[in-house]
Amino acid sequence: MSTQNQGRTSVRRSLISFGLASLIVLIWPAAALAATDPGLGTAGNFAVLAGTTVTNTGPSWITGDLGVAPGTAVTGFPPGTSGVQHKGDSVATTAQTNLTAAYTNAAAQPCPGTNNFSGVNLGGKTLVPGVYCQTTAPTLTGTLTLNGSGVYIFQIGSTLVTASGATISLIGGAQPCQIFWQVSSSATIATSTTFVGNIMALTAIAMQTGATLNGRALARNAAVTLDTNRIIQPGGCGYSAPTAVAPPSGTTLPASLGVPPELRGQFPLLLLIGLGAGLGATALGLNSRRRRRRRTA
Numbered sequence: 064m065s066t067q068n069q070g071r072t073s074v075r076r077s078l079i080s081f082g083l084a085s086l087i088v089l090i091w092p093a094a095a096l097a098a099t100d101p102g103l104g105t106a107g108n109f110a111v112l113a114g115t116t117v118t119n120t121g122p123s124w125i126t127g128d129l130g131v132a133p134g135t136a137v138t139g140f141p142p143g144t145s146g147v148q149h150k151g152d153s154v155a156t157t158a159q160t161n162l163t164a165a166y167t168n169a170a171a172q173p174c175p176g177t178n179n180f181s182g183v184n185l186g187g188k189t190l191v192p193g194v195y196c197q198t199t200a201p202t203l204t205g206t207l208t209l210n211g212s213g214v215y216i217f218q219i220g221s222t223l224v225t226a227s228g229a230t231i232s233l234i235g236g237a238q239p240c241q242i243f244w245q246v247s248s249s250a251t252i253a254t255s256t257t258f259v260g261n262i263m264a265l266t267a268i269a270m271q272t273g274a275t276l277n278g279r280a281l282a283r284n285a286a287v288t289l290d291t292n293r294i295i296q297p298g299g300c301g302y303s304a305p306t307a308v309a310p311p312s313g314t315t316l317p318a319s320l321g322v323p324p325e326l327r328g329q330f331p332l333l334l335l336i337g338l339g340a341g342l343g344a345t346a347l348g349l350n351s352r353r354r355r356r357r358r359t360a
Contacts (some may be wrong), residue, residue: 098194098214100300101168101243103261103279104161105154110146110296110305111280112158113268113287119143120290121272122311127279127296130155143289144311146296162281166263169216169245181220186229192241194218203229212236215260216243223250223262227271231259239277240300249285252276257320270294277320295320 106112110127117131119139128146131137132155137148149155174196181198186205192213200219204226209215212235223246233239242260244250249266252258252274260278262268267285270276275293293316298304310316 098172098192098216100214100241101165101172101216101245102161103165103281104158106158106162106165106281107279107300107302109149109158109279109281110294111287111289112155112162113282114159114284116286118286118288122314122316123289123292123294124308124310124314124316125289125292125294125296126308127294127305130158132156132159139289142311144308146305146308159283162263162283165243166245166265166283169243169263170218170247172216172218174218186226190215192237196220200224202226206230206232208232208234209237209242209259210235212238212241214241214243216245217260219244219246219248219250222246222248223264225251225253225256225258227253228255229253230257233259238299239297240302242278249282275317275320291316293317293320 108128109130110125111117111129113131113134115131115134116136116138117129119142121142123139123143125143125145128149129137129140130149132149132151135151137150140148149158172194174194178193178195179197180195182201183197184201184205185203185207187207189208189210191211192215194216196218198220200221200223202224207230209231215237223244239259240261244260244262246262246264248264250262250264250268252268252270254271254273256271256274258274258276258278262276262278262280264282265284266282267287268280268282269288270280270290270292272290273292277295277297279296280287280294296305310318
């Protein structure tokens with residue numbers, strides 16, 4: 064190999080080493096501040112879990128199990144439908160214990176100062192995975208967009224309230240099972256809201272008429288109140304998809320809450336991966352031909 068070629072090789076290696084080192088430096092702080100899954104344990108097997116009662120009005124359709132503990136009262140089924148119901152039994156009791164641990168874990172995760180949105184409406188924002196906190200949380204209006212695969216934790220220091228018709232949109236591979244709302248009081252999901260994620264409320268959760276939830280409604284100490292809602296317990300993150308549940312008689316609620324999250328609002332991911340693989344294979348093939356021609360020349 065000539066001295067000139069050796070010099071070029073040395074420069075290339077130096078540039079590659081520098082690039083890798085820079086990448087590590089950039090990624091390290093983000094990794095250190097990344098949110099971690101708080102671990103729902105057996106609470107993840109429920110679409111709805113309450114501390115005192117679960118009360119339903121209208122043809123709510125819950126794809127997933129329903130539980131209550133230490134209370135035992137479940138009313139409004141029918142007209143609502145759900146998966147297996149656990150009323151004050153050992154399964155629901157253990158799930159509440161696991162929920163408390165997950166809630167405590169989520170509340171304790173450090174929130175960077177740049178992610179403190181106290182007094183700020185999250186509607187209209189696009190956020191990436193991480194821990195976000197609001198000591199005071201204004202009503203969520205409009206659309207909150209979550210972009211990217213990873214854990215999202217929202218630490219709400221007061222009540223969580225949405226406006227009618229508010230929406231949470233997922234793009235870039237974000238998944239419902241990765242999103243956690245740790246609410247220090249109660250949560251109210253207003254009429255016609257499209258909500259996503261695992262709501263872990265210290266007190267109660269109320270879902271008003273026509274609100275949908277791609278996630279879980281988990282209340283530690285009080286009631287979960289439903290009114291003609293669609294709730295789908297998400298699979299993924301170590302949990303299997305829930306067993307299918309028949310819809311209520313005459314329901315007009317959606318059978319599905321949308322396309323898979325990795326395909327929402329963007330170019331289809333699998334097609335993009337296939338296109339990239341094809342271009343890469345073509346480039347390698349052309350490079351190989353050029354080398355063969357040089358050798359035979």
